[in-house]
Amino acid sequence: xxxxxxxxxxxxxxxxxxxxxxxxxxxxxxxxxxxxxxxxxxxxxxxxxxxxxxxxxxxxxxxxxxxxxxxxxxxxxxxxxxxxxxxxxxxxxxxxxxxxxxxxxxxxxxxxxxxxxxxxxxxxxxxxxxxxxxxxxxxxxxxxxxxxxxxxxxxxxxxxxxxxxxxxxxxxxxxxxxxxxxxxxxxxxxxxxxxxxxxxxxxxxxxxxxxxxxxxxxxxxxxxxxxxxxxxxxxxxxxxxxxxxxxxxxxxxxxxxxxxxxx
Numbered sequence: 372x373x374x375x376x377x378x379x380x381x382x383x384x385x386x387x388x389x390x391x392x393x394x395x396x397x398x399x400x401x402x403x404x405x406x407x408x409x410x411x412x413x414x415x416x417x418x419x420x421x422x423x424x425x426x427x428x429x430x431x432x433x434x435x436x437x438x439x440x441x442x443x444x445x446x447x448x449x450x451x452x453x454x455x456x457x458x459x460x461x462x463x464x465x466x467x468x469x470x471x472x473x474x475x476x477x478x479x480x481x482x483x484x485x486x487x488x489x490x491x492x493x494x495x496x497x498x499x500x501x502x503x504x505x506x507x508x509x510x511x512x513x514x515x516x517x518x519x520x521x522x523x524x525x526x527x528x529x530x531x532x533x534x535x536x537x538x539x540x541x542x543x544x545x546x547x548x549x550x551x552x553x554x555x556x557x558x559x560x561x562x563x564x565x566x567x568x569x570x571x572x573x574x575x576x577x578x579x580x581x582x583x584x585x586x587x588x589x590x591x592x593x594x595x596x597x598x599x600x601x602x603x604x605x606x607x608x609x610x611x612x613x614x615x616x617x618x619x620x621x622x623x624x625x626x627x628x629x630x631x632x633x634x
Contacts, residue, residue: 412491474489601617
């Protein structure tokens with residue numbers, strides 16, 4: 372299947388947040404086949420006109436008031452012509468998901484949606500906190516990221532105990548103020564506008580979660596870009612992150628900064 376799955380998921384979720392009726396109508400026509408159908412547990416919407424009515428009603432009910440927004444969970448998977456992923460409805464100001472849907476899309480030969488099955492899924496408190504963390508991380512607000520951490524937090528980064536002279540943000544942390552300082556330092560030494568990364572894989576088992584992904588940053592002083600594999604081990608209790616362990620390709624990061632210091 373040639374369809375870019377991450378792009379498809381982003382476009383699918385975006386249409387439910389689209390405030391412009393004309394843009395919403397055009398996006399629906401691009402996403403769904405002309406005879407495409409969405410199947411809920413208690414309803415069916417077939418063809419572009421019914422789908423437009425369905426999406427418009429959902430927008431007016433959940434998004435138009437400015438209280439909630441739909442976001443992808445970052446767990447898309449696909450093979451052959453089937454794509455599955457979850458979507459959360461979260462408060463605009465951040466916080467835990469108030470609704471989660473599991474989507475199963477069947478695509479036609481052109482990559483448009485032939486059948487769209489939606490299931491309401493129970494929300495894991497751990498998953499909700501992890502998703503909130505990833506959302507705030509993407510928004511780049513250190514203070515709001517820190518609000519999701521317990522005090523003290525079990526903080527560990529996969530670097531030598533003495534740290535590295537070119538990577539000063541690597542040091543022990545325990546408080547929310549420490550956590551906010553860590554993410555401010557990351558922005559200070561990188562170009563946040565060039566930060567990137569694909570949709571991470573998130574695995575949850577009770578209070579524990581593992582997030583697998585790739586960090587793509589650009590060194591502020593030299594403009595040197597780098598990409599480093601990364602895994603996070605998180606533990607959540609009462610909606611707060613109590614353990615934050617990072618396993619990353621520290622050699623790649625150190626080389627990106629060391630090359631700048633040698634220049």
